[in-house]
Each structure stands twice: as C-alpha cells, then as structure tokens.
Amino acid sequence: MLRIWPVAALMLSLMPVVSAAADDVGALRAELQALKDEYGARVDALEARIQELEADSGAPAATANPSAFNPSISLVLGGSYTNTSRDPETWNIAGFPSSGGEVGPGERSFNLGESELTFAANIDPYFAGQLTAAITGENEIEVEEAFVRTTALPQGFTGKLGRFFSGVGYLNEVHAHAWDFADQPLVYQAMFGGQSRQDGAQVKWLAPTDLFIEFGAEVGAGDSFPATRDDGNGLNTTAVFAHLGGDVGDYTSWRAGLSRIDSSAVAREGGIADASGAPLFETFTGDSHTWVVDGVLKWAPSPRRQLKLQGEYMRREETGEVFDGGGVRLADDYRGTHSGWYLQSVYQFAPRWRVGARYDSLDSGTPRYSLAPDGLLSQDPDRLSLMLDWNPSEFSRLRAQYDWDDARDDGDTDRVFRLQYLYGIGAHGAHKY
Amino acid sequence: MKHLSRLLVALMFAGTLPAHAALKVLATTPDWGALTTELGGDRVNVYVATSAMQDVHRVEARPSLVARARSADLIVATGAELEVGWLPVLIRESGNSRIRPGAAGYFEAASVLKLLEAPSKVDRAMGDIHPQGNPHVQLDPRNIAIVAHALTAKLSALEPAQAAYYATRGKDFDARWSAAIQRWEAKAAPLKGVNVVIMHRDQVYLCHWLGLNEVASIEPKPGVPPTASYLGQLVNKLAGTPPRFILLNAYNDAKPANWLSARVHAPAVVLPFSVGGSPGAKDLFGLFDDTLDKLLAAK
Numbered sequence: 001m002l003r004i005w006p007v008a009a010l011m012l013s014l015m016p017v018v019s020a021a022a023d024d025v026g027a028l029r030a031e032l033q034a035l036k037d038e039y040g041a042r043v044d045a046l047e048a049r050i051q052e053l054e055a056d057s058g059a060p061a062a063t064a065n066p067s068a069f070n071p072s073i074s075l076v077l078g079g080s081y082t083n084t085s086r087d088p089e090t091w092n093i094a095g096f097p098s099s100g101g102e103v104g105p106g107e108r109s110f111n112l113g114e115s116e117l118t119f120a121a122n123i124d125p126y127f128a129g130q131l132t133a134a135i136t137g138e139n140e141i142e143v144e145e146a147f148v149r150t151t152a153l154p155q156g157f158t159g160k161l162g163r164f165f166s167g168v169g170y171l172n173e174v175h176a177h178a179w180d181f182a183d184q185p186l187v188y189q190a191m192f193g194g195q196s197r198q199d200g201a202q203v204k205w206l207a208p209t210d211l212f213i214e215f216g217a218e219v220g221a222g223d224s225f226p227a228t229r230d231d232g233n234g235l236n237t238t239a240v241f242a243h244l245g246g247d248v249g250d251y252t253s254w255r256a257g258l259s260r261i262d263s264s265a266v267a268r269e270g271g272i273a274d275a276s277g278a279p280l281f282e283t284f285t286g287d288s289h290t291w292v293v294d295g296v297l298k299w300a301p302s303p304r305r306q307l308k309l310q311g312e313y314m315r316r317e318e319t320g321e322v323f324d325g326g327g328v329r330l331a332d333d334y335r336g337t338h339s340g341w342y343l344q345s346v347y348q349f350a351p352r353w354r355v356g357a358r359y360d361s362l363d364s365g366t367p368r369y370s371l372a373p374d375g376l377l378s379q380d381p382d383r384l385s386l387m388l389d390w391n392p393s394e395f396s397r398l399r400a401q402y403d404w405d406d407a408r409d410d411g412d413t414d415r416v417f418r419l420q421y422l423y424g425i426g427a428h429g430a431h432k433y
Numbered sequence: 434m435k436h437l438s439r440l441l442v443a444l445m446f447a448g449t450l451p452a453h454a455a456l457k458v459l460a461t462t463p464d465w466g467a468l469t470t471e472l473g474g475d476r477v478n479v480y481v482a483t484s485a486m487q488d489v490h491r492v493e494a495r496p497s498l499v500a501r502a503r504s505a506d507l508i509v510a511t512g513a514e515l516e517v518g519w520l521p522v523l524i525r526e527s528g529n530s531r532i533r534p535g536a537a538g539y540f541e542a543a544s545v546l547k548l549l550e551a552p553s554k555v556d557r558a559m560g561d562i563h564p565q566g567n568p569h570v571q572l573d574p575r576n577i578a579i580v581a582h583a584l585t586a587k588l589s590a591l592e593p594a595q596a597a598y599y600a601t602r603g604k605d606f607d608a609r610w611s612a613a614i615q616r617w618e619a620k621a622a623p624l625k626g627v628n629v630v631i632m633h634r635d636q637v638y639l640c641h642w643l644g645l646n647e648v649a650s651i652e653p654k655p656g657v658p659p660t661a662s663y664l665g666q667l668v669n670k671l672a673g674t675p676p677r678f679i680l681l682n683a684y685n686d687a688k689p690a691n692w693l694s695a696r697v698h699a700p701a702v703v704l705p706f707s708v709g710g711s712p713g714a715k716d717l718f719g720l721f722d723d724t725l726d727k728l729l730a731a732k
Contacts (some may be wrong), residue, residue, distance in 0.1 A: 128525075151530055156503050158528040206528050208504045212496030245496025250484060253495040298495075303488035303684055351658055351686070393656070394491075394518070395557060425557075428514070430522045433494050 071121030071129075072427035076177040078113035078420065079137075082106055085415040086408075093190045094409035095364025095379030096338055097284065098270030099225040101193025105183070105405065105416045112137035113420075116144070116177055120427075126152045132175070144175075145197075156206040163223075166196040167204065167216045168241050168259035169312055170294035178431050180308070180346045181387050182401045182420045186360035187340035191290060191314050193225035196261065198237060212245035212255070226288040226316065227263030237263040241292075245433075252299045255433060259292040271322070272336075272367070281330055286320010296433075304351045311343040336367035346387070356387040362407075381409045397422040454478075456591060459498075459505040459532070461516050462489055463708040464571040465542060465580075467717045469509055471606050472585050476595055480505075482523075485710035486684050489515055490561065490656070494522035502527035505538065507591060509584065512541030513548060513568035537591060543568055545583040546576050549637055561656030569635035571707070573642040574614050574721055581606055613718055621725050624732065628674055630667075630699070632681040632690060635706070639680075639724070648674045651681075651689050659689050668696045675699065678731045682706035702731045 082088075084105050091104040114134035122128045132145040147162030165173045171188060172195050184194050200220025207213035222229050222236020229236060239262070245255035264287045271281040296310040315337065322334045344358035364379040383406060389399035403416040455478040460466035466481035473479070480501045483492050489511070502508070502523045510516055524533055531538040548566025555564045570576045585603035589596040625644040631637070632651045640647045649671060653663050679701040681690045687701065694701040704724050705714035713723030 151525075151533065153528065153530070156528045204528070206499070206503045206526075210497070210500055210504075212500040243496070246500070247495065247497040250486075253493070253497060255496045298493070300487075302486070303491055304686055393557075394561075428517045430494070430518050430520075432522055432526070433496060433499075 069121070071119040074118045074424060074426035074429055076116040076175075076422060076424050078115070078177060078422045079111060080106070080113060080182060080418050080420040081110050082108055083417040084108055086412065091405075091407065091414070093186060093362065093407045094381050095272065096190045096362065096381075097226075097268075097272050099190060099193035100270060101189070101195075101225060103189040103194060104407075105403070105414070105418070113422075114142075114176065116175065118427075122151065123148065126150065156208060158204050158206075160202040160204075163197065163199050164202065166198050166218055166220075166224075166239050166261070167202060168196055168239050168261055169292040169314075170255070170257060170296055170310060171312065172196050173432065177422050177424065180344065180354075180356055181358055181385055182399060182418045185312070185342035185344070185358065186362055186381065186383055186407060187312065187314050187342055190338065190340060190362055191226070191316055195224075196237075196239075197224040198239075199223045200235070200237070210246075212243065214243040216241045216243075222263055222265070226265060226268070226290070226318070228265040228268045230264075230266040234264075236265070237261065251301045252297065253433075254295070254297045256295045257293070259294070261288075261290045261292070263288045263290075265320070267323070267327075272364075279325070281322035281334065282325045283323045283327070284318070284320055284334065285323070286318060286334070288316055288318045290314060290316040304348070306348040308346045309344075311341060313339070313341040315339040334367060337365040339363045339365065352391050354387075354389050354391070356385075356389075358385040358387070359383070360385075379409045381407045383407060394428075395424045456506045456588070457501075457504050458507045458509060459501050460509045461511060461520060462571070463710075464577075464717065464720070465509040465511070467708045467720075468577060468581060468584060469588075471717065472581060472599065472602055473588055474598075474602055476592070476598060477588070485705060485707035485714070488684055490518060492516070492519045494519045494526060498523050499526045502532060503529050505529060505532050507538045507540060507587070508532045509540050510542070511568050511570065512543035513565040514563045515543075515568035540584060540587045542570060542576075542580045542583075545579055546570055549641060550634065560652075560654030567634055567637050570638055572636065572639035572724070574610065574617065575642065576638065577717060578607065578610050578614070581610065609718075613721065617721055617725055620729070624728055627678075627732065628676045630671070630676045630679040630693065630697075632679075632685050635682065636680050636704070639704075643728075648676055651679070651693065658686075664689060664693060667693060671697050678702045678728075680704060683710035700731050702727050704728075 082105060088105055088107060092098065114136055116132060116134055118130065118132045120128070120130040127148045128151050129148045130145065134142045134144045136142060143163060145164050147160050147164040150159040153159060167173055171184065172192070188194060198218050198220035200218060202216060202218040204214060204216040218239040219235040220237040227236040239259065241257060241259035243255055243257040247253045266285050268284045269282070271279045271283065273279050292312060292314045294312040296308065298306060298308045300306040316339070317337050319335045320333065322330050324330060340360070340362035342358060342360045344356060346354055346356035348354045360383040362381045366378045383403055385401060385403045387399060387401045389397055391397045399420040401418045401420065405414040405416050408414070455476055456473065458469050458473070458477050458479045460469055460479055460481050462483055463481050463485055466479045469477055469479050482498050483489050510520055530536065533539060543565060548568070548570065551566035552562055552564065555562060581603065585599050589599045621643050627645055628648045629640065629645045630649045630651060631640065631647055634650065634655050639645070649667055651659050653659055676697060676699045678699050679690050679694050681687060681701055681703055683703060683706055687703070690701040704727060705711035705720055708714050708716060708720050711723050713726070714720040
C-alpha cells in the first residue's frame, strides 16, 4: 500500500508539467519541428557526405590482381616497299666519314621495318622506367632506349639514367614511328648515324617561367657516332642543350634550340674517300665538336588543319690523327669541318591527309689535310623529298615518299620511291611536341 | 658569367616564393577553367590549355603548356582518357611532381561523376572509345554541380587557410547554379522527346539531360568520319524517324552535317559546346543559356 504513494506523488508532481504542456502545445510542436529540421539537415549532410565518399572512391577498388601492376605495353608495326633507281649498296654521303648507323634508303622491294616494343610504368614514387626494343627484320633485338627517369625531383629538375636518345636538336629524341618522313634528314644520318644515343645520364631543368626555357646536360660512354667507346673510364660524349618555346596568338606555337655535343673517338672506322673513291684514311682518333641549331613552328587554325615548319642546322669540327688500313698513323693530322641543314614542312590539309616536302643540304668543307690536293674533298650532297600520308586513325598511317637523292654527289640522281606503313597497338601513345 | 649564375639561381627559386600568392591552376578545357574561376575567385590564377575551337582529344603538349605545368599548383582535367594524348606528356615534361595523377595537385572531373556509355568491352575496332565511359561530361549542368562540389573541396585542401573563403564561394555558386538549372529545365521542357541527330558522342550528356531523343550519329563510330555511302544510308534510315535538328559543335567540320541537313530537311544547329564556343558562351551560365537559345530557336 505504501508503495502506491511514490507513484501517486510522481503522478501528482507530473500534473503541472502535463498541464503546462497542454497549455503550450504550440511551443512543443515548434520545438519538435526545430528538432526535425536539425536532424533533417544532419541527415542531408550525411547523405551528401556519403555521396561524396562514394564519388571519391570512383571506380571500385582494384581487386588483388597480380597483373594490376603490369607496365603499359605498346607495339608499333612498320614496314615498307622501296624502289630505287640506283643500287642501294653504293649509297654514301659524299665527303663525309661513314657514320655506320641506319643510313641510306635501305634495301629494295618489301622490307619489314623495326617492330618497336615499349614497356613503361612508374617504378615507385620516385622513378619511372621505360624500355623500347626494336625487333628488326633481320631477326635481331636491339635496345633502342632503356632508362629510368626521376619523377619527384623538386624545382623543375628531371634526371635520366640508362640508354636514351640525346636531348640535342629537335628530331633526335623522336622515335622512328613518329617521324614525318620515312627516314631521317641527311644531316642526322651524316652527323649522328641517324640518332645520337647515350649510354649515360641526363639532367634537365625547366625554368619556372611562362616562356618555355629548358636546359639540359648529358654525359655518356660514347656509344654513338661520332664518338666511340674506348678501354678507358672516361666519358666520351658530353652534351649540353637549351630550348626555348612558346605561343604566338591562339593558333601558333614554336620551339627553338641550341645544342653542343663534344665527343672523342679512338680508332673510329670509316674514313673519307677522295672523288675517285680511294680512301684517304681508314680510321680516326680525335675529338669532335658539334653545334646544332633547331627550330619548329606549328600553326593549327582548326582541329583538321595544321602546318608544321621545321629546320635544323649542324656544324661539326673534327681534329685528330688518322691511320691507314694497317693501323699505321699517317704523317699529317686531320682537321675537318662538316656542316648541313634541312628544312621541311608538313601540311595536314584534311582530317586524315598530310602532305610534306623536305630539302636536305650538306657541305663537307675542305679538310685541312695536306695529303689531299686542295678542293678535291669538297662535296655538297643534297636531296629533295616529297611525302603524302593517309591516317585512317590515330593508330594507323600509310605513306608514300619520293626522293631525288644526290647524297653521292656524283651527278647521277638516285630516284627513291617508298611506300611505308605504320600501325600502333596497345597503350595510347603520347607524343612530345 | 657571375650575372648569369645569379640569374639562374634566382630563376631556380622563383617557383618556391610566396605562399600567399594565388593558386596557379592549369585547366585542360575552357569549362573547367571557367568553373575554377567561379569557385576560386581572385585566389586562383587560371590558365586554360585549350580553346572551344580545338578538339581536346587532339591537342599537343606545346612548350607553352609544359612551361605552365611546371609552375602549376593544380591541374583540373576531365580524365577518363579524354586528354590521354597530351596531358601525360605535359606532366612528365614539366618535372612537376605536385601535379602528377594521384598527387594533391591533380584533379579529374570524371573521378566524381557517373559516366555514361562505359563500354563492357574495349577494342580499338570500335573507334575512339574510352574504357571508363564517355568523357564529354560538361553539357549536363548537374555534372557541373557535382564537380563544383569536389573542386571546392580540392581547393580547400590545397589551401586550408582559405577553406572558409572557398566554402562561401562554393555555396554561392551552388545556389546560383541550382537556380539556373531549374530555370533551364523549365525553359527546355518543350525539347523533351524531340528527335535529334548528333555529330560525335560528345553531345550525349546534353541529350541525356534534356531528354532529347538521339536517333542517329553522323560519325559511324566515335572519332571515325562518315563516308559518303554511310551518309546515304543515314538518309534512308532517318526517313522513318525524321530528326527535328542536327547537333554539331563549334569545332566540328560542318560539311557532313550540312549535307545531311539539306536531305533530311532538318536544320544543323551549331552549339558552343564549351565556354568560348560562341559569342554568347562567355562563362558557364552563358554556355547553357546560349545552347538552349539555339536549340529552342531551331525548334
């Protein structure tokens, strides 16, 4: 019985509350509404947050797939049909020492070109790596490039280590499948044997300016012409380069550069022949200094039209000792200055069509070499090329090219006609400017 | 030589200078540039890599863009491989690790959106397809609202001290944009269910938003220009479902659309597609005002 009292007391004590609330239902309702509103807002915020999180996560998380870290792979398939009026075996650049590389119009008839296989991926937060191997028609595999580059250096610095195409000039770094003609300009063939390649290290620095200003320096063992490796510990090729670039108006962009390559050679094969073809010397030991001036201008007034104008000038001085076929040093030392340039223009006149023209000109100079009569060695090889290509998509290209080739400079023009195909499969390539 | 080395040292550290300076933003398209300006106000210094008259698939990593990327604090890109042909080169050549994909200074609009037309299989025989889906997201203003939200968060994360500023601007934009969407949707109501022919798959989001009924596309496959015989077949095919108009973008080649227009008796409507694509499309609001005006005028 006693137990009822607290309950009754409680009920009694509640009475005023209930009556008070009954007196003020409106206030309570308002309070409840405020509470609802607050929670509503919170729920909305939570929903937004969930949406955000869902959106942030984007694609579903990668599953545990061991191949998820595989590098991107791309493959370029290429080849050509070549028709020359003169025997390609007799092809040479008159007055220039043989550069040994992939030069000349190549073999006649159908030829399988280099199949270029590229693997690339980030290695870790600090480095990325790339291998480009060329599988040749002769069933050989050649390492074109194999390098690691830095990805996390501060202040606009990047470094490269391994085998890579030197950053000198404009065309030197461009892979064969991205050339605008079927082959390199004569000046590249004569000065670098196609492309200057380093087994070494490169550092580049890009200025923090709106104008593109880039400096680079390289050291290497001297794998590529005009250097040779020797049995020493030295660096037989060093190179420095600077590039400037920018835009003019909405449709025009440009880049210009100046490069210098210093290299040394020991018993480098490939001498200079006189006009009769008789070799004046067989091997060369000495130093080469090459300057390269390059420039490119692109005008793209619409997505379907583009005009590209590019040219490069190179000048090489060589001084050193020369030897005959038996390795006997000749009495007089050799000093020669070779130079050359090309100018080319490619115009995309329809979405899938491009037409181009290129003119090559070389000057062998007159070497200071007393064993040769004055003037005998001065040669001016040149060549004119016309090109038309059809690009059904970003990944395929068919090209026709016609050359009037006077590289031999003997008055008998070699007429070279080439049909070339290039197809890319795999990862989407991204080309440099 | 002494002067030169001093100059070089000065240049080298020029990039590290004041923290209170505006954020340098490199936007890949005029639309993301305009959005960043709306959200960042005078706290951001925006450089736009392309114009409305360019095809963003086919842009080159020009030296001027590499130079801008070098100093950029933030890249605002579309993603979904729209810029795959040039943005990776740009980022690589810039040597700027702050804007690499995955870094704090890299933003992709596609990463916060649900993309249409994500293919179940990918094969280049299907044309220029994007494995993650259609990347031309900007012509659905609801996408812009979502991207704005995420971009505000990105800007605040890059400059935590300015978070309140970005939040205020973000809210303000959101309010104005939501009101504009309501206005546009009311205005565009008569366009619902109207038959249209599109040029490229970059008009898909616009059709999706407005309920336009896409009956054909002038490109037989994405990125593949039409042949004469394909266009001939298209005329026959469209006899059954006559389109009210043909959509094309400012940067497109107008020839196939005009050819088709004369044969199916439907006007070809040139849309700005991006900010700057027409005199009226001065900013994001103008882009949609002008797009709707042109559609309604043609209807």
